[in-house]
Amino acid sequence: MSTLGSGPRRVLALHCTLAFGGAWGGMVKLLGEDLTFVAPDMPSHGRSVDWDEGSSFADTVLAASLSVMDDAPMDVIGHSFGAATALRMAVEHPARVRSITLIEPVFFAVAMADAPDTMGDHDGRAQPFVDAMQAGDRALAARLFNRMWSEAGTWDRLPDRTRAAMTRAIHVVPDTHAFLYDDLCGLLEPGQLDALTVPTLLIRGEQALPAIAAVNDGLCKRIPGAVQSVIAGAGHMAPISHPAETSEAFASLLERA
Structure with a gap:
């Protein structure tokens, strides 16, 4: 905290x-x-x-x-x-x-x-993340989640420790x-x-x-x-x-x- x-x-x-x-x-x-x-x-x-x-x-x-x-x-x-x-x-x-x-x-x-029409747009954007989670690729899922919710290119500018922290946390999303x-x-x-x-x-x-x-x-x-x-x-x-x-x-x- x-x-x-x-x-x-x-x-x-x-x-x-x-x-x-x-x-x-x-x-x-x-x-x-x-x-x-x-x-x-x-x-x-x-x-x-x-x-x-x-x-x-x-x-x-x-x-x-x-x-x-x-x-x-x-x-x-x-x-x-x-x-x-x-x-x-x-x-x-x-x-x-x-x-x-x-x-x-x-x-x-x-x-x-x-x-409900707006959720079609959302779900289409989120599908690559969903696919990565289902495939068990948490690092890719974290990258895709970050790309969906942050400005383009943010992931590539992040320090390695920040990427690791995001990958650590990504499994909470489906629940x-x-x-x-x-x-x-x-x-x-x-x-x-x-x-x-x-x-x-x-x-x-x-x-x-x-x-x-x-x-x-x-x-x-x-x-x-x-x-x-x-x-x-x-x-x-x-x-x-x-x-x-x-x-x-x-x-x-x-x-x-």
């Missing part, structure tokens, strides 16, 4: 798949005098122990995230799978959450319900399918998202995949009072590629939380 910044207001920060808690460093450079980011590493990521491959990965991440929270409610920001976890946390443990900021949550059940696609936790059922009362911000990049745009739009429609911010020029990795713009949007939410 990383503890970043030195400000009085504490934020639980949940990173994306194949990253680690330190990925919030760009935002912390801009907000660290006002905020402290408590940023755990998901299992099989960063300095965390490996996922046991027997438990539900989504349940394990939620439990680990809750275990590092303060007793008092915290602002929660999440990116990608971390954002989907933050959303679940707000629904299932509302007393622990002061506000939620969801950056491109990969909660594809929303897109499947609202804009998240039931949570993200099938809504195993029932977040879309009546009385769940529509009952949220915490201030909520949805963030996506201007270049977000169509399915992600559908997820953000659908969550904004379902969560009372939720607002959305689109980061100009950004893709999926806005907290890292556009920390200033992402920080500005996040700070605006905190002012009203």
Whole structure:
């Protein structure tokens, strides 16, 4: 786990798949005098122990995230799978959450319900990754996953240790399918998202995949009072590629939380 910044207001920060808690460093450079980011590493990521491959990965991440929270409610920001976890946390443990900021949550059940055509685009892009995982080639799968969600050519610019870390973590992705696609936790059922009362911000990049745009739009429609911010020029990795713009949007939410 990383503890970043030195400000009085504490934020639980949940990173994306194949990253680690330190990925919030760009935002912390801009907000660290006002905020402290408590940023755990998901299992099989960063300095965390490996996922046991027997438990539900989504349940394990939620439990680990809750275990590092303060007793008092915290602002929660999440990116990608971390954002989907933050959303679940707000629904299932509302007393622990002061506000939620969801950056491109990969909660594809929303897109499947609202804009199923966008999932055809997503699934076509993801198929090479799926094939590599089924073939047992985790190194190739990590490269393809990174290519799908990051800007072109990113993998070739990464240090060997970062590629190795991504390859170590890639096996968690298939286990998240039931949570993200099938809504195993029932977040879309009546009385769940529509009952949220915490201030909520949805963030996506201007270049977000169509399915992600559908997820953000659908969550904004379902969560009372939720607002959305689109980061100009950004893709999926806005907290890292556009920390200033992402920080500005996040700070605006905190002012009203």
